[in-house]
Amino acid sequence: MKKVLTLVLVSALGGIFTLGSYKLFIEEKQPVVVSANENNPSFLPTSNLNTTAYNIEEKADFTLAAENTVNAVVHVKNVTISSGQMSFQDLFMGRSPQRAQMGTGSGVIVNADGYIITNNHVINNSDQLTVTLNNNKTYEAEIVGTDPKTDIALLKIEAEEELPFVTFADSDNAKIGDWVLAVGNPFNLTSTVTAGIISAKARNLDPTGTYLQSFIQTDAAVNPGNSGGALVNTNGELIGINTAISSQTGSYVGYSFAVPSNIARRVIEDIMEYGNVQNGILGISGGALNSKFADELGINDTEGIYVASTVEESGAEKAGIKKGDIIKEIDNIKVSKFADLTGHIGAKRAGDVVSLKISRDGNSKIIPVTLTRNETFTMPLVGMVKNAKKEDLKKFKADHGVKITELDEQYASYWKKNGVKEGCIITAINETKISSIEDVKNAIKNKSQYEPLRIELINTNGEKERYNFR
Template identity: 45%
Template structure:
């Protein structure tokens, strides 16, 4: 018995030693490995950039199907410029001779095939200023693309290549995406073709820098998007296109945590307009106002909610006026889309056509009401020579300015030659010819000698007029 107890004690002691040795030699390495992973993913204390933690894919979730159905439908887009290089001393100084024609790639981005016969959508900034646009498919076949049309305000361009039976991506419904929904970005960052990254939707209806004159209603994600991803696809788990990746916010020029995409419903509307009309048919609700926020809602009379769009003015003769909307109404919903701020409203209206009917839910005197508004066409004209957009002046505005004719400066374009304080004033004459409306303005500018200086007469609200000559 004593020998048995002795053997038992030795066995137990041996087991404890073995277990201790295992814990000492093996387990710390496993723990150290886990700590390395955690420390690698977490930002250091002194760093201020955002990090992407969303790549921890939920259990049993698989991106394979969406990736395989999308990767061949995204293309490489090259912006190619053509120029002449002088071949001699005389050509360099005197410009004589034809010179040697050379090509240079100005930029590389991505594009999305949306039809089997070769229509491709990309960002306008990807192909801006290109002499040629070169498309390379995922199978390395290369095509010259035709620019069908563009919408610089929305940063969208439509291209066409001579091909058939292409794999193409279907549009999803960007109005009904959800925060936290998993999404993929497919594109060519840093010219690395067919690159896929995963993340989640972080916000909807996001506004960026409004000084760039772009429509402000982006999908914000935490996807890794870098230069070269522009124009690529943002897709949901079913492989449907819900956005075109467009921008990042970064101090370095590379991804630091946030990326932005143009919603697919807006893209689809723009593409259809460019194919059918050659330009974008803009619809308007006919109201002007400001966002209601937790910081400013007390400034408005009898306003209790802390979000929505406050109507400061209803345009005369607009669909909103005909439907009964009034000043001080607060719009909180369009159809089934919640309106928290102007970017929600403008983003949804931008996906609609003139003549569409929209159910508007609003608050008046504390009561929730609804009305149906028929959207009207936004009539505008751009004087490219000076970089301004003008719209027709209303009868009330003409009366207030003390004039009988004129068009109103609505906003400045990126390359504008005039100052911001001229927004809202009237242009009453072009080359000493009275301007009745934008159609008359278009006729005058289309039929004038483009090599002659352009004379414009501006009229301020006090009735004072000044004429400027632009050369």
């Protein structure tokens, strides 16, 4: 009996020794996760299950959109004749040296009759324009009209047959995260398709505020030559015109921008119907609220557009919009930055009515506002000027000119010291007679880089004075 017990005890001890040796020297150690707080674990479990998000790219089908678009996107070639540097041979032969420069871009056919949208910068200063379709047929193109402000141009070609075209979608309905295709003609290839998503809306790329932009941002690859091409949804409907990229190299690095289709459509419809663009304005100045701006103003609201002032005789002033109002929505679309506001108004024209939801003294109000024509312009060194009324001119015994409505803050003390204040009349710029803000814009635009700015105006004493700025 003792021998049996001894044998069992020896066997048990041997098993314990063998198991302990295996655990200590052979078995791989497993990491131990320790959580300091059971309610907030420092690790997240993973899953191998096939979720909807995991297969989202597999389910996206771009073939229909590509088929509906590629044949309606064209290659645009712009030939510009410029004066080159005169050589000794040119001088000897008595001829003027001219050089042909070529630029290329893309365009989108928007109806069967051959109307084509592209970017203004693609066709700017052209002496000869040609358009090549996806079937390699080439046509001479004429410019119907342009709008440098939105960088949109409308071309027309005469084809023997009806052309394939892209239909417009409502760009206001496009959402961040939606799939989109960019179709264009980069690097002189035939129509090329790239895919991405909408990364953001209502982007403004102009830090100076000269152009109130409202771009759709996408991560679909856009390269030189894509300018003027189509940004379409998965149904192949146009939601934007590819216009710009953000890049230090000149090629695509992840950020591309398109003019929303609602704005592009309104521009070309105005050009076709009126011959020019019928821009409408709300007539306010101000800025987007945030915590810092709200603290400076002494208010609690941090979202919306704060109204600092309204333009004289604008739709906003006539509708009763006041300083201190906060615009929350326009036509039921939430407004959080100025580009949200200007982007929506950019798809409207003078005479259209928009509905503003505002906050005034903590109370919400809905106010309809009729958009008016832009009759103001911010003039360098001077400030804001507007078209003068008869009574404005009569006050200063002038028969033409524009009225100064707001002096530039940087130069206000200089002007006031010389007897110039709000209400004075500018009558000429660089010896050009001024009767409207369009005259002011043209005079500023036509001034050469090295030419001084010469301003003729009537001061508060009714005296004509001339100022030269270099």
